[in-house]
Amino acid sequence: MSHESSLHTQVGVTFLPKLNSRVYIPLFEACGGFEGFFLESDAALNALYPKFHLKKDCFNRKQALERAKRELEYIDRLAIRVCSTEHYQYPFLLGQCEDAPLVFYYKGELYTDDRQYIAIVGTRKASVHCRCRVERIIEELHTFCPSLVTVSGLAFGIDITAHQASLKYDVPTYAVLGHGLHTIYPASHKNLAEKIVAQKGALITEFPCLSSIFPANFLQRNRIIAGLCQATFIAESAVKGGAMATARIAQSYAREVMALPGRPEDSMSAGCNWLIKQNIAALVENGKDIAQIMGINTELPALSQDEKPTLFPDDSPEAIVLRILTEHQGLDIDRLSIYSQIPMGKLSALLTKLELEEHILALPGKNYIIK
Numbered sequence: 001m002s003h004e005s006s007l008h009t010q011v012g013v014t015f016l017p018k019l020n021s022r023v024y025i026p027l028f029e030a031c032g033g034f035e036g037f038f039l040e041s042d043a044a045l046n047a048l049y050p051k052f053h054l055k056k057d058c059f060n061r062k063q064a065l066e067r068a069k070r071e072l073e074y075i076d077r078l079a080i081r082v083c084s085t086e087h088y089q090y091p092f093l094l095g096q097c098e099d100a101p102l103v104f105y106y107k108g109e110l111y112t113d114d115r116q117y118i119a120i121v122g123t124r125k126a127s128v129h130c131r132c133r134v135e136r137i138i139e140e141l142h143t144f145c146p147s148l149v150t151v152s153g154l155a156f157g158i159d160i161t162a163h164q165a166s167l168k169y170d171v172p173t174y175a176v177l178g179h180g181l182h183t184i185y186p187a188s189h190k191n192l193a194e195k196i197v198a199q200k201g202a203l204i205t206e207f208p209c210l211s212s213i214f215p216a217n218f219l220q221r222n223r224i225i226a227g228l229c230q231a232t233f234i235a236e237s238a239v240k241g242g243a244m245a246t247a248r249i250a251q252s253y254a255r256e257v258m259a260l261p262g263r264p265e266d267s268m269s270a271g272c273n274w275l276i277k278q279n280i281a282a283l284v285e286n287g288k289d290i291a292q293i294m295g296i297n298t299e300l301p302a303l304s305q306d307e308k309p310t311l312f313p314d315d316s317p318e319a320i321v322l323r324i325l326t327e328h329q330g331l332d333i334d335r336l337s338i339y340s341q342i343p344m345g346k347l348s349a350l351l352t353k354l355e356l357e358e359h360i361l362a363l364p365g366k367n368y369i370i371k
Contacts, residue, residue: 005034108202122158140287178218180209237271
């Protein structure tokens with residue numbers, strides 16, 4: 001569009017949700033932008049609508065502007081910002097998606113430089129094992145890509161794990177919400193949402209504060225999660241669910257889709273396994289796999305002898321156990337004893353020591369993984 005419209009009319013567009021989509025850019029351009037659309041006569045608009053398969057007199061522009069005026073009070077009070085396709089901050093990748101919102105709301109920081117964006121999504125019923133894997137993957141990815149930005153939906157399970165791990169490793173993270181920024185759902189994630197903004201991430205939504213919250217909103221926001229990113233990673237999911245919808249949306253945008261495989265008997269891995277079998281998602285096991293698919297250089301500079309970590313001597317029992325667990329995640333004590341040739345009594349004490357020192361994590365069933 002040729003010029004930037006007023007904040008009032010940009011917000012007004014979000015109260016005409018059907019029109020808040022890039023597919024209608026030609027309609028707004030024909031009116032001279034958002035401002036022109038709200039100033040245009042009914043007769044002129046009714047003449048344009050059929051070209052866009054819209055019915056005559058289908059939008060109450062006066063009501064939208066009245067609601068926008070009230071919305072501006074929230075924006076001023078809550079430090080909410082507005083971004084439209086007229087702004088230079090509008091995310092480039094999202095702008096390539098035809099159904100992306102023309103206008104959205106945000107708190108925090110939007111990056112305009114070259115960054116690597118990855119969506120990390122999955123089930124709300126995430127296993128301890130998968131949550132640990134997600135944290136480790138984010139740590140590895142950040143090692144390969146300091147300009148990493150993660151994107152998720154602030155839900156329970158995999159989403160919240162991705163945001164928490166990003167904050168832990170100082171990775172900016174975007175949380176895309178299915179409601180206005182006057183509230184946080186679930187409420188228990190309010191403190192985390194504040195940390196996301198404080199650590200140079202962002203909370204993003206296409207929904208005004210005055211709009212009603214519907215369950216469908218949370219599925220609708222998934223297209224923004226996928227659209228913001230070069231790649232979408234499904235960490236754990238049943239065959240049906242929001243993460244699977246996000247994977248299909250990412251595929252429709254011709255973006256990379258990746259999934260973590262799981263055991264056939266695990267219902268919460270069935271979705272990932274299905275995506276892999278259908279060649280929708282690439283099979284990945286760690287951060288390096290993901291980085292390579294995203295075209296990120298994974299060749300790290302070699303450490304000098306002085307720089308090499310010396311946490312445990314190479315031939316120590318601790319180093320042997322950690323090497324085995326690095327190669328075979330999720331081993332129980334019996335198999336660890338066989339692989340390491342360390343007697344069971346000594347190994348049990350050693351595992352307790354490594355767990356207390358936070359080198360490893362004991363999962364249900366006394367399976368051990370690297371932390």
